[in-house]
Amino acid sequence: MNYKKKLWESNTGKSVNIVVLDSGVNINSELYNQVKAGYVVNGSLNAFTVSEGEYGDTIGHGTAIVDILMRNVPDANIYCLKMFDDDLSISIEKFIYSLNFILNHIDCDILHISSGITCLENYDEFYNVCKLISEKGIIIVSAFDNDGSISYPAAFPFVIGVDKSDNPNLKISEYEWVDNNVINIRASNSFHRVKWCTPPNTIVRGTSFSSAYISGYVAKIISSGLSDIKDIKEYLRSSSKFVFPSSHVENKRNISGDIKNINKAIVFPFNKEIHSIARFVDTLPFELTGFYDVKYNGNIGRTISSILQCEVDHKIMNYEIINWDDNFDTVILGHCKELSKIINFDLLSYMIEMCKKHHKKVYTFDDISSYISTLDEEYHDLFMFPYISEEHLIKNRFGKMRRISKPVLGIWGTSSRQGKFTLQLILRKKFMGSGYQVGQIGTEPSSLLFGFDEVYPMGYNSSVYLQQFDSIQYLNEKMWEIEAGNPDIIIVGSQSGSVPYDTGNILQYPVKQIDFILGTQPDAFVLCVNQFDDINYIIRSIKFLEGITTGKVIALVLFPLKISENNMGFGFRNTPMNYEEIELTKSKFTEQFNIPVYLLGDIEEMDRLFENCVDFFSGPQ
Structure with missing residues (x-):
């Protein structure tokens, strides 16, 4: 899609409806009468109500957001829903109620939220109401918390999440785009002179106020003909000062193969790391059919119960007599490095080759990526091992x-x-x-x-x-x-x-x-x-x-x-x-x-x- 460069340079946001979910607007400011309509959420816990026309701001925060929006998109229709009273703290229940009220009672194009929750116990409920708002075609723009942690709803994938940039050269009208499903935009962290409550004007700084500029830009884009969030994000990306590209592979597993496919397994060797498997064999989601070791450890022929003082009566057998035609599907392979040094034989390589030959899966405690790299791709799913890298x-x-x-x-x-x-x-x-x-x-x-x-x-x-x-x-x-x-x-x-x-x-x-x-x-x-x-x-x-x-x-x-x-x-x-x-x-x-x-x-x-x-x-x- 070809976009005109900087749609917002001449656009005033005409006919775009923006809901500001915040602390209201200073009743003594001329902004108060310029707001299209305002509401306030009253009550507590499960007894919330909403009344119209009582959205006076006693904090200043909401007034500043509305001020920035009206300066950038003077022809937009601004609606206020006041959910903060004496400070910028709120219960998650009140937050969710406010969002549901917007979902069910206010038709708008943009929902601006200059606040968020960092520790979210009602995650599913909060996520779902935001998702329903997004699916209704409303673009949610939300600021990240100023303390630097991930906050919600800014981090939701269907929300335009705005953080502050550490780039001192960004102008107030500029921003950086981030290819990330958590952070989308890093806005200029400039100081803003805004209308407030007491005093009536002040200078502020933070993601709350930087994000208001982004909501203004989104309003200009919508007023110019784009409405789908994918198109809006694409335009914002193409118009950004700098793009942080993503190099992350989504859902990259930290283990090769699928461990859930283990049904019957044997274990080798019987060393310290295997002891817990033996003690808690009844908690494994698969069947263990045999324990094996080398003769030099002195365990061959002994029962596990005699070694670990537990109730597992499996006898430990010599790995040299493993019947590879048996119906086990997996070998659980503990650390072999030290034992291989003692007996001067590469046990890891031997077991891997035998599993490959007989098409048995392997779950090994060691990183065997160097072995796998030499194998044909058809064998790769046989080998499972945990590893974590960049x-x-x-x-x-x-x-x-x-x-x-x-x-x-x-x-x-x-x-x-x-x-x-x-x-x-x-x-x-x-x-x-x-x-x-x-x-x-x-x-x-x-x-x-x-x-x-x-x-x-x-x-x-x-x-x-x-x-x-x-x-x-x-x-x-x-x-x-x-x-x-x-x-x-x-x-x-x-x-x-x-x-x-x-x-x-x-x-x-x-x-x-x-x-x-x-x-x-x-x-x-x-x-x-x-x-x-x-x-x-x-x-x-x-x-x-x-x-x-x-x-x-x-x-x-x-x-x-x-x-x-x-x-x-x-x-x-x-x-x-x-x-x-x-x-x-x-x-x-x-x-x-x-x-x-x-x-x-x-x-x-x-x-x-x-x-x-x-x-x-x-x-x-």
């Missing part, structure tokens, strides 16, 4: 983050190998068993096998290729995608500790863990601890978790092993704690930290921990 990032967000409204429970720890993932699976099972809908991000590569929504494999042999701000943004977006599924609670769990034991070596610095906590922002933490942890280190961990977020550590979970000197008189090993040691440690930690302490794996204590979590999120906080 191609999964949504570009052009300019630092904007989403605020998560669902409760978030974080499982953290003071060290590695203390049952954090086991605890996540225990709590997942208990919440779901009690009828709660659970959203979840796991940092173990096996997380997706248990039905978690997302995996962020940042632990051993990590396949996360993001750092710092990119990591935080990626995790924040995944949290929002989980929230969009409307869970009752979101559970997240980290790796190792959160503060360094010592600052003398950079490998002690928990940088990835810090990125993870900033990206997931738990409201409550359960901290896993060891009997041998230094008290001051636990104190530092609690202070850090509660300092870097607004969350609270609500419980400690004790890992039931201690460090003991081995029988030869040198070196140390982990040995089980006896009853007296457990009770003494729990008592000491309870007295020191004044929060409940639970024993990992004890059925009654895990039930009490679950109730503790439910009580916390059911309370006034």
